[in-house]
Amino acid sequence: xxxxxxxxxxxxxxxGTTATVMYSGIVNVAADEPHSDFVYWxxxxxxxxxxxxxxxxxxxxxxxxxxxxxxxxxxxxxMCSSCHLKPGQSESxxxxxxxxxxxxxxxxxxxxxxxxxxxxxxxxxxxxWVIKHGIKASGMPAWGKTHDDQRIWAMVAFIKRLPTxxxxxxxxxxxVE
Amino acid sequence: MKTSLIKTVSKIALVLIPTITLSMAxxxxxxxxxxxxxxxxxxxxxxHSKMDMKDxxxxxxxxxxxxxxxxxxxxxxHSKMGKxxxxxDHNKTKDIDDKSNKKESHDHH
Numbered sequence: 001x002x003x004x005x006x007x008x009x010x011x012x013x014x015x016g017t018t019a020t021v022m023y024s025g026i027v028n029v030a031a032d033e034p035h036s037d038f039v040y041w042x043x044x045x046x047x048x049x050x051x052x053x054x055x056x057x058x059x060x061x062x063x064x065x066x067x068x069x070x071x072x073x074x075x076x077x078x079m080c081s082s083c084h085l086k087p088g089q090s091e092s093x094x095x096x097x098x099x100x101x102x103x104x105x106x107x108x109x110x111x112x113x114x115x116x117x118x119x120x121x122x123x124x125x126x127x128x129w130v131i132k133h134g135i136k137a138s139g140m141p142a143w144g145k146t147h148d149d150q151r152i153w154a155m156v157a158f159i160k161r162l163p164t165x166x167x168x169x170x171x172x173x174x175x176v177e
Numbered sequence: 178m179k180t181s182l183i184k185t186v187s188k189i190a191l192v193l194i195p196t197i198t199l200s201m202a203x204x205x206x207x208x209x210x211x212x213x214x215x216x217x218x219x220x221x222x223x224x225h226s227k228m229d230m231k232d233x234x235x236x237x238x239x240x241x242x243x244x245x246x247x248x249x250x251x252x253x254x255h256s257k258m259g260k261x262x263x264x265x266d267h268n269k270t271k272d273i274d275d276k277s278n279k280k281e282s283h284d285h286h
Contacts, residue, residue: 066237175218
């Protein structure tokens with residue numbers, strides 16, 4: 001009986017704390033105020049492990065295909081480059097303004113600070129999953145609602161080669177007449 | 178009579194509205210529609226000497242530039258040119274040629 005009462009008290013305390021935090025307005029949701037290191041770590045670990053688990057059974061097709069690069073290049077230029085940048089560019093209004101900051105996909109995985117990408121196949125799987133499903137409250141949309149899997153794989157193929165492209169190569173691959 | 182007409186109209190609306198909406202959604206994501214504005218690939222900066230012809234990036238660039246080079250000719254409909262040729266009054270074109278030749282020879286003076 002005592003345990004039951006203690007449990008009820010703890011639940012009431014948790015609900016009361018949650019309601020106080022929610023309705024008092026003390027949480028700062030401004031994108032120009034970064035999280036504390038602890039909150040940032042908590043959210044990033046949660047996100048990375050969630051993506052890794054959700055994407056683990058996705059089969060990666062052959063991405064070394066010129067047609068995929070052409071299709072993915074046009075889509076990347078329109079849908080991704082304003083946040084994830086392009087060769088020769090280090091920042092944009094979106095990359096500076098969004099929080100968490102979108103990763104610069106024009107540089108190699110090794111240059112991304114703070115998180116692991118796993119092996120090449122794991123990175124491709126993760127990219128496919130993130131493009132298709134998006135990430136809650138991060139500014140990353142779920143492109144799978146309006147684009148089929150082939151279009152998304154084309155973007156993955158393009159992103160894979162993006163860090164190796166010069167600005168001139170990028171211009172040719174992404175131009176749409 | 179009125180009720181049957183209303184039923185028919187509502188049936189047509191039920192079929193047409195989703196069809197039109199879906200067909201619009203299908204065309205909304207064409208990559209060409211994504212483009213902010215038409216941009217030509219700048220193929221003049223390609224350095225062929227350093228290219229690995231087996232690299233998918235190089236193959237993709239070659240395809241893009243080849244397609245772009247062919248594009249202006251592709252827009253001409255050669256199949257209709259036979260009929261156009263018949264309609265053309267070649268006597269008049271001869272006059273134009275004569276006039277331009279005369280003008281050229283006059284310019285030389």
